[in-house]
Amino acid sequence: MTIHDCFKKYEDYTTCAKGTDKGTAHSYLQVYDECFRDMTPTKVLEIGIASGGSLAAWADYFGDQTTIIGMDITLKNVIHGKNKANVQMILGDATRFSDIHQHLGVEGSFDIIIDDGSHRFVDQVCSMVLLLDRVKDGGYYIIEDFVELTEENLNIIGKLATKHQMHAKIYDLRSVKGEWSDVMIVMQKRAS
Numbered sequence: 001m002t003i004h005d006c007f008k009k010y011e012d013y014t015t016c017a018k019g020t021d022k023g024t025a026h027s028y029l030q031v032y033d034e035c036f037r038d039m040t041p042t043k044v045l046e047i048g049i050a051s052g053g054s055l056a057a058w059a060d061y062f063g064d065q066t067t068i069i070g071m072d073i074t075l076k077n078v079i080h081g082k083n084k085a086n087v088q089m090i091l092g093d094a095t096r097f098s099d100i101h102q103h104l105g106v107e108g109s110f111d112i113i114i115d116d117g118s119h120r121f122v123d124q125v126c127s128m129v130l131l132l133d134r135v136k137d138g139g140y141y142i143i144e145d146f147v148e149l150t151e152e153n154l155n156i157i158g159k160l161a162t163k164h165q166m167h168a169k170i171y172d173l174r175s176v177k178g179e180w181s182d183v184m185i186v187m188q189k190r191a192s
């Protein structure tokens with residue numbers, strides 16, 4: 001199955017409360033496929049569950065050997081992924097030190113972390129500070145909908161990435177579908 005087939009089953013065009021919009025309103029799937037195609041991750045964390053659409057799609061895309069963990073401040077919209085053995089959903093705030101430590105443990109690390117949470121810069125930076133050192137060598141930390149696209153903010157992201165031995169790249173996909181928020185930051189940790 002292609003990444004597009006995996007996401008199609010859980011899509012919604014109107015609101016992320018009903019289904020994932022990574023391949024509908026947004027144009028992120030091609031970039032994800034280029035990054036993840038040759039990976040067999042053990043653990044993936046996504047900030048922002050909403051309907052559970054993307055968690056269910058990641059579970060199909062990566063297969064049973066990958067644990068997909070989602071964290072959200074509300075689980076009231078969850079429709080998809082509840083019955084998948086390798087999907088875990090955590091009620092918690094990914095900008096809070098106490099929630100991260102309580103639910104993800106003190107040291108757990110991830111092959112991939114995706115921030116599809118509030119899309120506010122201040123929250124994106126908070127989560128990065130809390131989670132960047134949990135990315136495994138060669139793994140990814142990706143921010144979707146990086147809408148507060150100023151030089152100052154990009155400098156902050158760049159400095160954090162460098163501090164954690166990560167290579168950062170911006171994908172500005174706004175012209176693909178005319179979607180104003182279609183900007184993602186892909187950071188990959190250098191192998192040590």
Ligand SMILES: C[S@@+](CC[C@H](N)C(=O)[O-])C[C@H]1O[C@@H](n2cnc3c(N)ncnc32)[C@H](O)[C@@H]1O
Binds near residue numbers: 021050092
């Ligand atoms: C765009 S939706 C997620 C969509 C989902 N990833 C998908 O593609 O199907 C954003 C979600 O982030 C959650 N959220 C907002 N702030 C958050 C935070 N600080 N920590 C965790 N989740 C947060 C919201 O409650 C909302 O459900």
